[in-house]
Amino acid sequence: MDKQEPMNRRNFLREGLWGACLAGAGTAVGLSVARGNSDNMVWQIDPYKCIACGNCATYCVLEDSAVKCVQAYAMCGYCDLCTGYLIPEPKALDTGAENELCPTGAIKRTYVEDPYYEYTIDESLCNGCGKCVKGCTVFGNGSLFLQVRHDRCKNCNECAIAAACPSQAFKRVPADRPYLLKGADNK
Amino acid sequence: MSGRAGGGWIVAVLVAAAIGAAVAAVLRLDTTGRTGSGLSEAYEYDVSRLAKIDPNLVLYVESGPLIHTGMNQSRSIALDGAGRIYVAGDRAIRVFDAAGKAERMISLPGEPQCLDVADDGRLFIGMKDHVEVLDAQGKTIASWDSLGEEALLTSIASHGDAVLVADAGHRIVLRFDAAGTLVDHIGEKDADRDIPGFSVPSPHFDLAVSRDGLLRVADPGRNRIDTFTLDGNLEFWWGERSVGIKGFCGCCNPVSFALLPDGGFVTAEKGLVRVKIYNSDGAFVGVVAGSDQFAGGKQIKVCETPEECQGIALDVAAGPDGRIYVLDPPDNTIKVFRKKGAST
Amino acid sequence: MIQESERIQVWRRAARSTAIVGGVFTGIFVALLIANLIGSAILGPSRENKLAAMKLQVQKDPTNQTLLSEVRQLDLKIRRDRIWRLDFAHKAAHMLLASVVVLLVAGKIAYDLGKVPPRPGHATDRGEIQVKEAKRARWAVAGGLAMLAAGMTLVGMSGSVEFAQAEEAGPPFASMEERLMQWPRFRGPGGAGVSAYTNIPTSWNGKTGENILWKSPVPMSGRNSPVVWKDRIFLTGADPNVRQVYCYDAKSGQLLWKGDVPTVSAAAKLEIMEDTGYAACTAATDGRRIYAIFPTGDVAAFDFNGRRLWHKNLGVPDSSYGYASSLETYEKLVLVQYDQGDGTEGKSKVIALDGVTGRVAWEAKRTLPNSWATPVVVQVEGKPQLITLADPNMVAYSPATGEEIWRAECLGGDLAPSPIYAGGLVMAIQPYSQLVAVKPTGQGDVTKTHVAWKMEEGGPDICSPVSDGTYVYLLESADLLICCRVETGEKIYEQEIKGDFRASPSLVGDKLYVLDMKGMMRIFQAGLEFKELGKCELGEECFASPAFADGRIYIRGAANLYCIGQAQ
Amino acid sequence: MTFLIAFLGSCPVTQGEIRFPPPEFESGYTFPQTTSPAPQSVLQEYIDAAVLVVGLLLASHLILKRRSRRAIFVLMIGALLYFGFVRDGCICPIGAIQNVTLTAFDRGYAIPIAAAVFFVVPLIFTLFSGRVFCGAICPLGAIQDAVLIRPVAVPGWLESGLRLFAYAYLGAAVLFAATGSAFIICRYDPFVGFFRLGGNWNVLILGASLLLIGLFVGRPYCRFLCPYGVILRHLSRLSKRRVTITPSECIQCRLCEDACPFGAIREPTGNWPEGEYRIAKRRLALFLVLLPILVAGGGWGGYALKSQLARVHPRVRTAERVYLEEAGQVQGTTNVSDAFRATGQTTEVLYADATRIRGRFALGGALLGGFIGLVAGGKLLVLSIRRRRTEYEADPAGCFACGRCYKSCPKEHGRLKRIRETAAGRA
Structure with a gap:
C-alpha cells in the first residue's frame, strides 16, 4: 500500500483482477439494462386467473393487505339480489348484517332506481379476502374482482402473495398501465 | 481475541435460544401458501351444502349416448320435429341425429348465439345483433337488419308467422313477422299495462312459445317466468326466489328453459347448477339433474385469455318424446335424460 | 480525576435508569403487541365463527328478533374490533420502535461509561496458538460442510414424485413405420410425393361421379394440401380475419370438426399475393396431434377430437409473397422453417416446437433470406436430417437438436419448390435454371465436395420434383415434363404436355400422377419413355397437391374436398 | 350450400369479451369509474439511486479521510432511517443479486434500472474503497450494528465454519432465481418486517432472534448469511484503499483488536513449531x-x-x-x-x-x-497455507469499515489531537 511498492507479478495480477472485476460489473449491468426495456414493472392480479382463495388477505407483507376488491361498474348488473353482496340465502334483500356476505362490511349498497342498486367497495374496510368475488363470479357477472392497489403496495422484489398464489394469477405489469381491470375497454 | 468471562454463559444461552427460535421461525414460515389462507370459516364461500339434492326428488336418469359437440365453444341447442339435434357455436351449426350421430355441419359467417328450428325446417339463428334465416338445407334465405351495437340476442322462437327474439342487450323481446319486419316490442316497462320491464343483469334471457301461442319469457333478475300473449299483454307469472330446490336462486336464474310436450317447463340454472321440472302452472315437479353431473358446476374458471373465461350457462331443449337434452358448454357435450321408468 | 469519574458515575446512573425505563416500555409494548396478536388470531376467528353460525340460525328461525339484533351487534363489534386492532398494532409498533431506540441508546451509553479502560496488550509470538487455531478452523469448515450435507440429506429424505403415468401412455408421436403408411404432411412421408399404395384408381370423373366416393365442401379456401391419418383428413382455410383447421371423416366425407386459430397480430398488416393466399401452408400431424401454421405467424395444435391444445404466435413473418412453407414433424417436434426478410436482419430461423406443450425446443438462426420451400426430414444412413432450402444454401440440421450438419452453396432465386431425397441424393430445384443433387453424407461446408451434379437446362418455379430413385421428374408450371437420371443428372426427355400446373407431381408405383390447374389429372408411365396413360377430369380448379391413401386419392379443389376410390 | 365467407369475410371479427351493456338508467345515474391509484413514480427510484451514490461517496470520505467513528455512526443511522424505515427496506443490493441473475437466464425478464444500479454501485465502491457500503449505508447492516451493545469475540475457527452458510445461501439464491422459482433472499429477509413495523410473525421472530444474537455477536447476518457480503468480501480484497492501521505508527497496543467486534484485526504471524x-x-x-x-x-x-x-x-x-x-x-x-x-x-x-x-x-x-x-x-x-504478517492489520475481507478501531487507537487520537487519558469518552 506504499506508493513505492514495486510492480511485481503479484501486484500486476492484482491490478489485472481489479480491472477485470470493475469491467465485469460494468458490462454485466450495462448489458442487462440495455436488454430490458426501461419500463418499471409492478405486481398485479390477472382477474381471469384469480380463484379468490383468500391468500391475498393473509400473505401480504402488510398488516392490512394491499389487495382490495374493486367493482367494474360497466360489468355490474346493479342487481337487487346481488350475489356478491348478499349471502346465498338472504332473509331479505337489505343491508341487515345477517344478510351481508362481506365479513368486514366493506361493500356499500345504495339504491339507484327500480330495480337497480349500486355496490361500492370501501377500501379502508376491505381485506382482500375475495369472498364477494366468489359470490359474484359464481352466480353473477364477475364485476367484483381483486386488484393490487398501488397506493398501498410496496412493490416488493418478490411479492409474498404471488409466491403463495395457487393459480399464479400474479404477474408483473408495466407501471404506466398498472391495473388489469375487467370490463375496461382497451380501445 | 480473548473471550470475556463474566456472564459468558448467559450470553451463550441467549444466543443458543435465539438460534433455536430463528431456525424454528424459518421452518414454520409458509411462503408457498401450503397451509391455506388461515382465514376463519366466516370467509369461506361454499355452496356445496346448498347444491345437495334429495335423491327422491330426482325423477330423471341419464340415457342414451353422451354427445360430444366437437366444438370449442358450444352456445345453444334446439330440436326439430324429427328429433334431430341442432347445436350452435364455433361459427357453425352442427346437426346430430336422434341417436347422437353427427349428420352435418352448416358454416356461418359469424358466431351464433341462439337458434330455433321452425316446423317447416327453416333455421332461425340469432347472431349477436341480427337474425339469419336458413332453409332446411342450410342455405341462407335472409339476413335481417342489425338491431344495433348494444343488441345481444340470446333466444329466438318461431310460432306460425311470428318470430320472437329476446334481446338481452336492450332487455326487451322483439316480435318479427316471417319476413323480418319488426312488428312489436314486448315487455317494455309500462305502468298502464302493469308491465315492470325485464330485469336482465347478465347475458341470459330466454323465451319460448307454447303450442297455444302464449309467450313465456324468463325474467332472470326477478327469478321468475312471465307469460305474455303475443300482443304483449302480461298475463301471469310464476317463480319463487329461493335457494331451496323449488325456487330459483342467485342472480339471473333461470338462465334457460324449454317447454315440455305436456305443457310443463324444464329449467336450467347457473351458480347452483341444476335442471328442474315444473308443471304448466309453475308448480315444482322434480329434478332432472344437479351440479355434480355438469362440468359447469366448477366454481371459478382460470383462463389464459378473457374470452376463454366467458361463462356460458347450460341450455336445455325437450324432445317430442319427453326426453330432455342439456347442452353443457364448458364440457362441449350434450347430455340426454329420460324419465325414470320410461322405456329407453 | 476523581471528580471527573464521579461525574461519569452520575451520567452512568442516569443512562442506566433511562435504559431500564426504555426496557420496561419495550417489554410493555411487546406484551401489548403479542396480546393484540393473540386477540386477533384467536378471539377474532372464534367470534367470526360464532357469527357465521348465528347467521345460519337466522335462516332457520327468521322471526327471532332477539337473535337478529344479537347478530347485528356481534357483527358491528367484530368490525370495530378489527379496525381498532389494526390501528392499535400500528401505533404500538411505532411506540415499540421508539422505546427500543431509547433502550439501545441509553444502554449503550451506560455500558460505555461503565467500561473499564482497556489495557494495552503485548505483541507476543503466538505461532503455536495460530497453528492450533488453523487446525480448529479446518475442523470447523469440515463441520459446516457436514451440517450442510446433513441438511441436504434431510431434504433428500422428503422423497420425490416420478410422473410415471405420463410415460406409460406411450410415446406422444407415431412411429416411423406408421408414418410411412400415412400421408402426414405436404407430399406425404418425407415430402417425397410417393404413394405407399399402388391400388390407386386410374380413372374417375367429377361430372359423372365415376369413382368419386364423396365430395365435401370446404368452408374457407386455401391452397394447402390434404393431410391424411387413418380415418381423418385435415385441411386448413383462412381469410384475412379467420384461420381454421378442418377435420373430415375419411369414410363419409363429413366435416367432423373445425377449429379456430386465434391471432394476436393484426392481419391487416399482411401483404400477401393473391396466388399465395392466407392458407398456403399445409398442416402436419405426428399421429397424435394436428399442427397448422398461417401467414400471420400463428401456429396451433389440435387433438384429433378438435380440442385446441396450444397456440403460439411466432411473430408476423416478413415474406415477400406471403409465408408458405409447410410444417414438418420429427418425433414430437413440430419443425417450422421460418425464413424471412432479406437475410440481413437475422430474423430467419428454423424453429422446433414441442408438440405437446408448444414450447420452443430449439431454434437455429440463419442469415438467409425468405424462402417458400418446405423442409423435409429424411433418413440418411439411418440418421435423420432436416433439409432446408434458402437462397443460396441447402442446409441440413439434426432435427432433434437443431445442430447444423452440412450446408452447400448451390442455389439461388426465390425458392418455392421443396427438396426431395431419393437414390442417395438430395435434389433441389433452382427456379427456371437448374436441378442440383447433393450427397447428404458430408459435414460442414460441402459445396466443393458433395455436389454430385447439376442439370442446368431449366427447372420449374413452383412444383417440387418427384423421383423413384432411378429417374427424377420435373414439372414446369407452364407445360413441360422433364425426366432425368438420378445417378448422373443426364436429361432423358423433355416433353410438352399442355396445361398449367401448381400441384407437384406424385408417383404411384410406376405411374406418374400430374394434376393441372383445371382439375385434370394426367397419368403418365414412369420410366425411360414418355407415355400418357390417361386423363381424369374433376371439373374443379385445383392448386393443391393430392394426397394418397389405401386405394384412395384425396384432392382439394377450389371449394370442395374430393375422395376418389373404387366403390365397393 | 352457399358460403357467405366470400362476401362476408371482410367483416371484423369480434374478439375478446362480450361486453354485456349495463342498464339504461332512467334517473340519469351514470356509473362511476373504477378508481386506480397510481404506483410510486420512477422518479423515486432515481432519487434512491442518487441517495445511494451520495451516501457512498460520503461514507468513503468519512471512513478513509475523516476516520471518525462518530461521523460514520451518524451516517449509518441516517442510512438506516432512509433506506430502512422511510423506503421500507425494499430496494437493496442483496436482493438485486436475484434480479441480475434472472435477467441473465430469462430473456423475458426486464430488470428495473434501479435494481441494476443498486446491485453494481456498491460493488464499484468496494473496488475503490473497501466495504464502505456495509459499514455505513446498508440498512440491514446498520440495524445490527446499532444493537451491538456487548460484543463477544467469536473464535476465528468458528467464524470460518459458519461463513460457509453464506456461500451456500448465495448459491441457492442464484439457483432459484436462475430457474425462475423464487427470490429466497427476499422471502427470508429478516429485517424488512421491522422496517415496515409489521409483517409475518415468523419473519419478525427470525429478525428478532438475529437482533438478539446481534446484541452479543457483531452483525451475525452480515458475517454468516449475507450473500452480497460474500461478493463484497472478495472484491474488497482487491480494493484500492480501505481501513488501515498505519504500520509505521503502530505501537502494537492491541487495543484495536479488542475494539473490533468482527475479529477483523489480524495479528502478526508467529514462528511455527518444529516439524x-x-x-x-x-x-x-x-x-x-x-x-x-x-x-x-x-x-x-x-x-x-x-x-x-x-x-x-x-x-x-x-x-x-x-x-x-x-x-x-x-x-x-x-x-x-x-x-x-x-x-x-x-x-x-x-x-x-x-x-x-x-x-x-x-x-x-x-x-x-x-x-x-x-x-x-x-x-x-x-x-x-502459511501467510506472513509482520504487523497488525485490518483484514480487508472481514472488515465492515465501522470505524471502531479508529476510536480505540491511541495514535489515531493523537492524529486527531484528542489525546485523553481514557478511551471511555462516548464517541
Whole structure:
C-alpha cells in the first residue's frame, strides 16, 4: 500500500483482477439494462386467473393487505339480489348484517332506481379476502374482482402473495398501465 | 481475541435460544401458501351444502349416448320435429341425429348465439345483433337488419308467422313477422299495462312459445317466468326466489328453459347448477339433474385469455318424446335424460 | 480525576435508569403487541365463527328478533374490533420502535461509561496458538460442510414424485413405420410425393361421379394440401380475419370438426399475393396431434377430437409473397422453417416446437433470406436430417437438436419448390435454371465436395420434383415434363404436355400422377419413355397437391374436398 | 350450400369479451369509474439511486479521510432511517443479486434500472474503497450494528465454519432465481418486517432472534448469511484503499483488536513449531487431492436432490400435487390442484413442464453442490497455507469499515489531537 511498492507479478495480477472485476460489473449491468426495456414493472392480479382463495388477505407483507376488491361498474348488473353482496340465502334483500356476505362490511349498497342498486367497495374496510368475488363470479357477472392497489403496495422484489398464489394469477405489469381491470375497454 | 468471562454463559444461552427460535421461525414460515389462507370459516364461500339434492326428488336418469359437440365453444341447442339435434357455436351449426350421430355441419359467417328450428325446417339463428334465416338445407334465405351495437340476442322462437327474439342487450323481446319486419316490442316497462320491464343483469334471457301461442319469457333478475300473449299483454307469472330446490336462486336464474310436450317447463340454472321440472302452472315437479353431473358446476374458471373465461350457462331443449337434452358448454357435450321408468 | 469519574458515575446512573425505563416500555409494548396478536388470531376467528353460525340460525328461525339484533351487534363489534386492532398494532409498533431506540441508546451509553479502560496488550509470538487455531478452523469448515450435507440429506429424505403415468401412455408421436403408411404432411412421408399404395384408381370423373366416393365442401379456401391419418383428413382455410383447421371423416366425407386459430397480430398488416393466399401452408400431424401454421405467424395444435391444445404466435413473418412453407414433424417436434426478410436482419430461423406443450425446443438462426420451400426430414444412413432450402444454401440440421450438419452453396432465386431425397441424393430445384443433387453424407461446408451434379437446362418455379430413385421428374408450371437420371443428372426427355400446373407431381408405383390447374389429372408411365396413360377430369380448379391413401386419392379443389376410390 | 365467407369475410371479427351493456338508467345515474391509484413514480427510484451514490461517496470520505467513528455512526443511522424505515427496506443490493441473475437466464425478464444500479454501485465502491457500503449505508447492516451493545469475540475457527452458510445461501439464491422459482433472499429477509413495523410473525421472530444474537455477536447476518457480503468480501480484497492501521505508527497496543467486534484485526504471524512445515506440506497435498473430490461429491449430491430442489418452483409443486391426487396417493384437493383443473389444461402438459424444470434443476443442483464443495475445499486449502504478517492489520475481507478501531487507537487520537487519558469518552 506504499506508493513505492514495486510492480511485481503479484501486484500486476492484482491490478489485472481489479480491472477485470470493475469491467465485469460494468458490462454485466450495462448489458442487462440495455436488454430490458426501461419500463418499471409492478405486481398485479390477472382477474381471469384469480380463484379468490383468500391468500391475498393473509400473505401480504402488510398488516392490512394491499389487495382490495374493486367493482367494474360497466360489468355490474346493479342487481337487487346481488350475489356478491348478499349471502346465498338472504332473509331479505337489505343491508341487515345477517344478510351481508362481506365479513368486514366493506361493500356499500345504495339504491339507484327500480330495480337497480349500486355496490361500492370501501377500501379502508376491505381485506382482500375475495369472498364477494366468489359470490359474484359464481352466480353473477364477475364485476367484483381483486386488484393490487398501488397506493398501498410496496412493490416488493418478490411479492409474498404471488409466491403463495395457487393459480399464479400474479404477474408483473408495466407501471404506466398498472391495473388489469375487467370490463375496461382497451380501445 | 480473548473471550470475556463474566456472564459468558448467559450470553451463550441467549444466543443458543435465539438460534433455536430463528431456525424454528424459518421452518414454520409458509411462503408457498401450503397451509391455506388461515382465514376463519366466516370467509369461506361454499355452496356445496346448498347444491345437495334429495335423491327422491330426482325423477330423471341419464340415457342414451353422451354427445360430444366437437366444438370449442358450444352456445345453444334446439330440436326439430324429427328429433334431430341442432347445436350452435364455433361459427357453425352442427346437426346430430336422434341417436347422437353427427349428420352435418352448416358454416356461418359469424358466431351464433341462439337458434330455433321452425316446423317447416327453416333455421332461425340469432347472431349477436341480427337474425339469419336458413332453409332446411342450410342455405341462407335472409339476413335481417342489425338491431344495433348494444343488441345481444340470446333466444329466438318461431310460432306460425311470428318470430320472437329476446334481446338481452336492450332487455326487451322483439316480435318479427316471417319476413323480418319488426312488428312489436314486448315487455317494455309500462305502468298502464302493469308491465315492470325485464330485469336482465347478465347475458341470459330466454323465451319460448307454447303450442297455444302464449309467450313465456324468463325474467332472470326477478327469478321468475312471465307469460305474455303475443300482443304483449302480461298475463301471469310464476317463480319463487329461493335457494331451496323449488325456487330459483342467485342472480339471473333461470338462465334457460324449454317447454315440455305436456305443457310443463324444464329449467336450467347457473351458480347452483341444476335442471328442474315444473308443471304448466309453475308448480315444482322434480329434478332432472344437479351440479355434480355438469362440468359447469366448477366454481371459478382460470383462463389464459378473457374470452376463454366467458361463462356460458347450460341450455336445455325437450324432445317430442319427453326426453330432455342439456347442452353443457364448458364440457362441449350434450347430455340426454329420460324419465325414470320410461322405456329407453 | 476523581471528580471527573464521579461525574461519569452520575451520567452512568442516569443512562442506566433511562435504559431500564426504555426496557420496561419495550417489554410493555411487546406484551401489548403479542396480546393484540393473540386477540386477533384467536378471539377474532372464534367470534367470526360464532357469527357465521348465528347467521345460519337466522335462516332457520327468521322471526327471532332477539337473535337478529344479537347478530347485528356481534357483527358491528367484530368490525370495530378489527379496525381498532389494526390501528392499535400500528401505533404500538411505532411506540415499540421508539422505546427500543431509547433502550439501545441509553444502554449503550451506560455500558460505555461503565467500561473499564482497556489495557494495552503485548505483541507476543503466538505461532503455536495460530497453528492450533488453523487446525480448529479446518475442523470447523469440515463441520459446516457436514451440517450442510446433513441438511441436504434431510431434504433428500422428503422423497420425490416420478410422473410415471405420463410415460406409460406411450410415446406422444407415431412411429416411423406408421408414418410411412400415412400421408402426414405436404407430399406425404418425407415430402417425397410417393404413394405407399399402388391400388390407386386410374380413372374417375367429377361430372359423372365415376369413382368419386364423396365430395365435401370446404368452408374457407386455401391452397394447402390434404393431410391424411387413418380415418381423418385435415385441411386448413383462412381469410384475412379467420384461420381454421378442418377435420373430415375419411369414410363419409363429413366435416367432423373445425377449429379456430386465434391471432394476436393484426392481419391487416399482411401483404400477401393473391396466388399465395392466407392458407398456403399445409398442416402436419405426428399421429397424435394436428399442427397448422398461417401467414400471420400463428401456429396451433389440435387433438384429433378438435380440442385446441396450444397456440403460439411466432411473430408476423416478413415474406415477400406471403409465408408458405409447410410444417414438418420429427418425433414430437413440430419443425417450422421460418425464413424471412432479406437475410440481413437475422430474423430467419428454423424453429422446433414441442408438440405437446408448444414450447420452443430449439431454434437455429440463419442469415438467409425468405424462402417458400418446405423442409423435409429424411433418413440418411439411418440418421435423420432436416433439409432446408434458402437462397443460396441447402442446409441440413439434426432435427432433434437443431445442430447444423452440412450446408452447400448451390442455389439461388426465390425458392418455392421443396427438396426431395431419393437414390442417395438430395435434389433441389433452382427456379427456371437448374436441378442440383447433393450427397447428404458430408459435414460442414460441402459445396466443393458433395455436389454430385447439376442439370442446368431449366427447372420449374413452383412444383417440387418427384423421383423413384432411378429417374427424377420435373414439372414446369407452364407445360413441360422433364425426366432425368438420378445417378448422373443426364436429361432423358423433355416433353410438352399442355396445361398449367401448381400441384407437384406424385408417383404411384410406376405411374406418374400430374394434376393441372383445371382439375385434370394426367397419368403418365414412369420410366425411360414418355407415355400418357390417361386423363381424369374433376371439373374443379385445383392448386393443391393430392394426397394418397389405401386405394384412395384425396384432392382439394377450389371449394370442395374430393375422395376418389373404387366403390365397393 | 352457399358460403357467405366470400362476401362476408371482410367483416371484423369480434374478439375478446362480450361486453354485456349495463342498464339504461332512467334517473340519469351514470356509473362511476373504477378508481386506480397510481404506483410510486420512477422518479423515486432515481432519487434512491442518487441517495445511494451520495451516501457512498460520503461514507468513503468519512471512513478513509475523516476516520471518525462518530461521523460514520451518524451516517449509518441516517442510512438506516432512509433506506430502512422511510423506503421500507425494499430496494437493496442483496436482493438485486436475484434480479441480475434472472435477467441473465430469462430473456423475458426486464430488470428495473434501479435494481441494476443498486446491485453494481456498491460493488464499484468496494473496488475503490473497501466495504464502505456495509459499514455505513446498508440498512440491514446498520440495524445490527446499532444493537451491538456487548460484543463477544467469536473464535476465528468458528467464524470460518459458519461463513460457509453464506456461500451456500448465495448459491441457492442464484439457483432459484436462475430457474425462475423464487427470490429466497427476499422471502427470508429478516429485517424488512421491522422496517415496515409489521409483517409475518415468523419473519419478525427470525429478525428478532438475529437482533438478539446481534446484541452479543457483531452483525451475525452480515458475517454468516449475507450473500452480497460474500461478493463484497472478495472484491474488497482487491480494493484500492480501505481501513488501515498505519504500520509505521503502530505501537502494537492491541487495543484495536479488542475494539473490533468482527475479529477483523489480524495479528502478526508467529514462528511455527518444529516439524510443522513438513506436516503442512503433506496436509496441503492432501487437500489438493480432496478438492476435486469435494467438488464432485457436492455436484453429485446437488444432482441427486434435483426433484426436491425443483419443488421450490410453483409449477413443479402443482404437478406433484396433481400427480399424487390423480394416482390416488392423497385424498382431496387443494387450492393449487383446484386452480390447475380450472384451467382445463391436460396433465400431460403439466408433467412435461415439471420434468423440463427438473431437468434445469439437475444441472443447477449439480452446479450448486459443486460450488459448495469448491468453497469448502478452497477454504481448507487457504487455512493450510502459511501467510506472513509482520504487523497488525485490518483484514480487508472481514472488515465492515465501522470505524471502531479508529476510536480505540491511541495514535489515531493523537492524529486527531484528542489525546485523553481514557478511551471511555462516548464517541
